[in-house]
Amino acid sequence: NFMLTQPHSVSESPGKTVTISCTGSSGSIASNYVQWYQQRPGSAPTTVIYEDNQRPSGVPDRFSGSIDSSSNSASLTISGLKTEDEADYYCQSYDSSKWVFGGGTKLTVL
C-alpha cells in the first residue's frame, strides 16, 4: 500500500522560511497530484496547495508547493512565517481510487 511520510513536527521563528516534506513509499510521487491542507486547532482542514503547486484563491503567495522526483517527495514551503501559520499540515495524494494522507506535521511558530 502506498504511504506518505511527513516529519512529526517542525518549528521556526516568525519571518523565517520553513519547508515540510512528504515522502512517498513506492512508485513515483509525481504520478498523481499532491495536495496540502492546513488544519488549525478545533477547525476543519483547508486547502493551501492543490495539484502539486497551485494555490487556491485567498491563500497568500508565501505558501508554495513542489515535487522532487529524485527523492520521491513533495514539499510545502512557507516563507515570511507568521504566528497565524501555526497549525497542522497534511499532504495528500491518490492511490488505486483512494485518497492517501500523510501523518501530518505540527508547525510551531515561535
Next chain:
Amino acid sequence: EVQLVESGGGLVQPGGSLRLSCAASGFTFSSYWMSWVRQAPGKGLEWVANIKQDGSEKYYVDSVKGRFTISRDNAKNSLYLQMNSLRVEDTAVYYCARHRLGPYEGADYWGQGTLVTVSS
C-alpha cells in the same frame, strides 16, 4: 458560497449503527465526486470512502469495508454514510469533502465535521 454541513453524529454503543448526512449547497452537487474523511481524537486525517457523481462507483478504506456504506441523493443535494457494526476505533470527527475535480484530485471544500463516539 459552497457549504457542506454534516449531521447525525453522536454517542453509540459498540456494535451499533449511525447514519451521517452531509447537506451540500452553493454548487451543482451532482457534478462532483465526494468523500468522507475522519479524524480520531488527537490523530491525523484518514480517508474513509468516496463516491462518483452518479453513485455508480464507490470505494472504501479496508477497515470499514462491509460495515460502512456511502451513498448520495443528488435530488436532495445530500451525501450519506451508513455506519454499522461500529467499533470503539471508529470514534472520530467525520468530515465530508468535495473533490476539486475527478477522483484523482484532492478536496477543495470541507464541512465542519460531526463527532461520532463509540463507547459503552
